[in-house]
Amino acid sequence: MNWQFQTAAPDALMLVLEERIDIHVNRAIQRLARELADHAAVQEVVPSYHTLLIYYDVLEVNEKQLRHLLEPVVKALLAAPEDVTPQQSSLHTIAVCYHPEVAADIEAVAAATELSVAAVAELHSGTTYHVYALGFAPGFAYLGDVPEQLRLPRHSTPRQKVPKGSVAIAGQQTAIYPRTSPGGWQLIGRALQWPELQAGDRVRFKPMSLEEFRRMNDQESSNG
Amino acid sequence: MANQVVQIQQPGLLATLQDYGRYGHLAQGITHGGPMDERAFLWANRLLGNDFNAAQIEVTLGQFKATFLRDTLFAVTGAEFPLRLNDQMVKTWRVLQARAGDTLSIGVNDLGLRCYLAVSGGFAAPSVHGSVATVVRDGLGGLRQDGTPLQKGDALGAHQAKHKTLESRRPSSRLNLSIPPQPLLNVVPAGQWSKFARKARELLVGQSYEVTAQQDRMGVRLKGMHKLTDVPQSMISEPLPLGSIQLPADGQPIAMMNDHQTLGGYPKIGVLTWTARCLLAQLPAGRKVQFRWQELDEAQRELRQVYRFFNIRR
Numbered sequence: 180m181n182w183q184f185q186t187a188a189p190d191a192l193m194l195v196l197e198e199r200i201d202i203h204v205n206r207a208i209q210r211l212a213r214e215l216a217d218h219a220a221v222q223e224v225v226p227s228y229h230t231l232l233i234y235y236d237v238l239e240v241n242e243k244q245l246r247h248l249l250e251p252v253v254k255a256l257l258a259a260p261e262d263v264t265p266q267q268s269s270l271h272t273i274a275v276c277y278h279p280e281v282a283a284d285i286e287a288v289a290a291a292t293e294l295s296v297a298a299v300a301e302l303h304s305g306t307t308y309h310v311y312a313l314g315f316a317p318g319f320a321y322l323g324d325v326p327e328q329l330r331l332p333r334h335s336t337p338r339q340k341v342p343k344g345s346v347a348i349a350g351q352q353t354a355i356y357p358r359t360s361p362g363g364w365q366l367i368g369r370a371l372q373w374p375e376l377q378a379g380d381r382v383r384f385k386p387m388s389l390e391e392f393r394r395m396n397d398q399e400s401s402n403g
Numbered sequence: 404m405a406n407q408v409v410q411i412q413q414p415g416l417l418a419t420l421q422d423y424g425r426y427g428h429l430a431q432g433i434t435h436g437g438p439m440d441e442r443a444f445l446w447a448n449r450l451l452g453n454d455f456n457a458a459q460i461e462v463t464l465g466q467f468k469a470t471f472l473r474d475t476l477f478a479v480t481g482a483e484f485p486l487r488l489n490d491q492m493v494k495t496w497r498v499l500q501a502r503a504g505d506t507l508s509i510g511v512n513d514l515g516l517r518c519y520l521a522v523s524g525g526f527a528a529p530s531v532h533g534s535v536a537t538v539v540r541d542g543l544g545g546l547r548q549d550g551t552p553l554q555k556g557d558a559l560g561a562h563q564a565k566h567k568t569l570e571s572r573r574p575s576s577r578l579n580l581s582i583p584p585q586p587l588l589n590v591v592p593a594g595q596w597s598k599f600a601r602k603a604r605e606l607l608v609g610q611s612y613e614v615t616a617q618q619d620r621m622g623v624r625l626k627g628m629h630k631l632t633d634v635p636q637s638m639i640s641e642p643l644p645l646g647s648i649q650l651p652a653d654g655q656p657i658a659m660m661n662d663h664q665t666l667g668g669y670p671k672i673g674v675l676t677w678t679a680r681c682l683l684a685q686l687p688a689g690r691k692v693q694f695r696w697q698e699l700d701e702a703q704r705e706l707r708q709v710y711r712f713f714n715i716r717r
Binding site (some may be wrong): 185186187188189190191193195198199200212222223224225226227229230231232236237238241242287311312314316317318319321328358360375378 | 426427428429430431432433539540541543544591592593594596599639640641642644645646647664665667674676677699702703705706707710711717
């Protein structure tokens with residue numbers, strides 16, 4: 180696999196693999212993240228799809244020395260066979276209500292994809308997703324890949340307020356908004372509970388009816 | 404809390420509790436936070452003999468008033484806003500003595516944006532993910548741990564002071580801590596620098612830029628007479644380092660500051676040096692700045708000096 184280092188900041192180096200959203204590239208990044216996080220000169224690593232940001236201790240090494248130190252580690256890891264089998268990563272199941280009453284864009288998504296609302300829900304919940312990265316906001320997990328038929332661009336003007344728990348799609352990605360925030364993705368469902376996700380985890384969505392959603396919502400508010 | 408030291412009478416536009424920042428959680432999408440003008444913040448702690456990470460109040464655009472609830476040493480650094488202890492004008496950048504009942508008022512002028520109120524020992528608050536730094540956008544940190552800024556009536560405690568304050572109690576006059584009329588902001592080539600056309604890289608340092616009103620703790624938008632052309636296309640989101648200069652398709656730069664999102668998809672032409680970031684944190688809308696390319700080695704040397712001088716340990 181092709182790779183290179185890039186200067187990212189006076190105290191950070193970026194490791195760049197092949198630029199595509201691809202589960203194998205991403206697994207290599209996550210493996211490198213685990214490996215390099217333990218390196219003596221490394222302070223913190225931040226993985227994304229095909230890139231890994233490496234913050235290091237400038238009192239210990241300069242960038243040239245760090246490149247020299249990390250190069251053999253990267254080479255060895257990329258040459259080794261992929262070790263993350265799906266069975267080893269955690270699988271989470273998250274209940275989602277796809278009813279138009281709580282999913283502002285699902286009817287528009289159905290129209291744009293020439294599918295029924297039920298078919299959109301079925302397609303979205305019929306896939307096991309891989310957590311590519313966390314970012315944008317605390318706990319915001321980028322999941323993929325969304326089935327081909329459901330791939331739509333984000334809104335040209337983002338919404339000011341996307342409700343907490345919204346399940347949304349954009350291109351080949353899907354996500355849950357962990358708190359109410361602005362956002363430009365297509366809202367196709369709502370979840371009430373979800374675990375803290377880690378890069379590399381797997382996620383499935385399980386449809387729930389509007390009645391179930393309301394019952395759970397009432398329970399949550401009476402508990403809280 | 405029995406040890407309360409300061410009560411907010413008037414928070415002004417935005418007053419937030421900040422320590423050096425939240426580190427080690429970027430992979431979960433949790434950003435740094437921390438002081439926008441790190442230099443002013445670190446100086447205040449140094450003057451008081453506090454740990455580098457001791458929490459302070461970051462006051463944005465003055466108009467701030469607070470009462471001391473007990474005797475303490477304190478310092479205000481950063482923007483040279485007019486400072487009053489009761490009716491007495493007092494100086495920024497030095498250690499001052501407050502008595503219980505004294506009122507501190509911070510005014511405003513156009514000499515900067517942010518100042519830092521530090522007390523001996525540092526303010527105390529429960530930490531979230533290892534830090535009290537307030538990140539309003541993410542609902543993290545601060546006195547209530549939920550990202551809300553400081554409000555009228557809030558009372559803050561402080562930790563026991565561990566060290567004696569420095570004898571001189573002010574930075575050496577040889578140090579120039581004021582903001583020059585047209586600041587030079589040093590930028591290290593970084594990110595997608597090599598993908599930008601040579602013309603674009605020359606233009607970034609060949610024209611002056613104006614700081615715009617589109618700025619907050621997340622980022623600062625700048626505007627040049629000529630926009631950069633042939634900007635590389637947006638990319639798959641990648642981790643976004645503090646100080647990065649992003650160039651969206653409109654060809655005008657955005658400098659990413661302390662509350663920046665952890666991932667971003669715009670191409671980056673470079674990254675601000677430590678000093679440049681501290682300077683930019685103080686520049687009001689309308690101020691002109693000039694970018695200048697700097698070698699990575701030099702920027703690293705500067706960072707090492709800062710870490711050693713202020714005894715920063717991460």
